[in-house]
Amino acid sequence: MIALTESTVRSSFVNVSLRERRAIVVPADLAEREWERLDYLGWRDPKSPLLAFIVADIDGTPVGLQLRQAEQPTRTRPQCSWCSDVTLPNDVVFFAARRTGSAGKAGNTVGTLLCAGFQCSANVRRLDPPAYLGHDVRAARDRRVEALRAHVDGFFRDLMTA
Numbered sequence: 070m071i072a073l074t075e076s077t078v079r080s081s082f083v084n085v086s087l088r089e090r091r092a093i094v095v096p097a098d099l100a101e102r103e104w105e106r107l108d109y110l111g112w113r114d115p116k117s118p119l120l121a122f123i124v125a126d127i128d129g130t131p132v133g134l135q136l137r138q139a140e141q142p143t144r145t146r147p148q149c150s151w152c153s154d155v156t157l158p159n160d161v162v163f164f165a166a167r168r169t170g171s172a173g174k175a176g177n178t179v180g181t182l183l184c185a186g187f188q189c190s191a192n193v194r195r196l197d198p199p200a201y202l203g204h205d206v207r208a209a210r211d212r213r214v215e216a217l218r219a220h221v222d223g224f225f226r227d228l229m230t231a
């Protein structure tokens with residue numbers, strides 16, 4: 070994704086109130102991020118760790134969503150909905166995000182299982198050992214990156230459709 074600054078990040082949020090927007094703690098290390106290796110930016114509020122934020126490019130515009138970690142709806146070992154094809158080295162937790170507009174004001178949310186520390190971009194870029202002779206591990210990685218971007222895009226679009 071394209072590099073973001075603090076003010077772009079803060080103004081990108083679409084499912085927050087004015088008060089919530091002012092309270093967002095934007096990461097201080099944005100200038101050091103490897104943006105070309107990120108499909109979305111994700112972080113937690115240091116003072117209130119169940120509160121999380123993600124920003125992604127949607128049609129070339131940064132769009133931010135506030136999420137809240139919630140109780141998992143299932144008891145099975147969860148799999149991240151966004152980087153689903155890899156053997157995950159990290160925890161996966163359930164997040165709920167308020168919808169935009171009047172649906173959100175009425176308490177309508179969308180939920181998804183996500184890597185607890187937003188490691189999806191790193192996970193899909195890990196090169197696995199070849200599964201068989203002639204297996205193109207780089208092409209497989211590129212397909213995982215594409216799939217992750219499609220999942221991110223789909224989630225944002227779903228949430229912004231009232």
Ligand SMILES: [Zn+2]
Nearest residue numbers: 149152184189
């Ligand atoms: Zn993930």
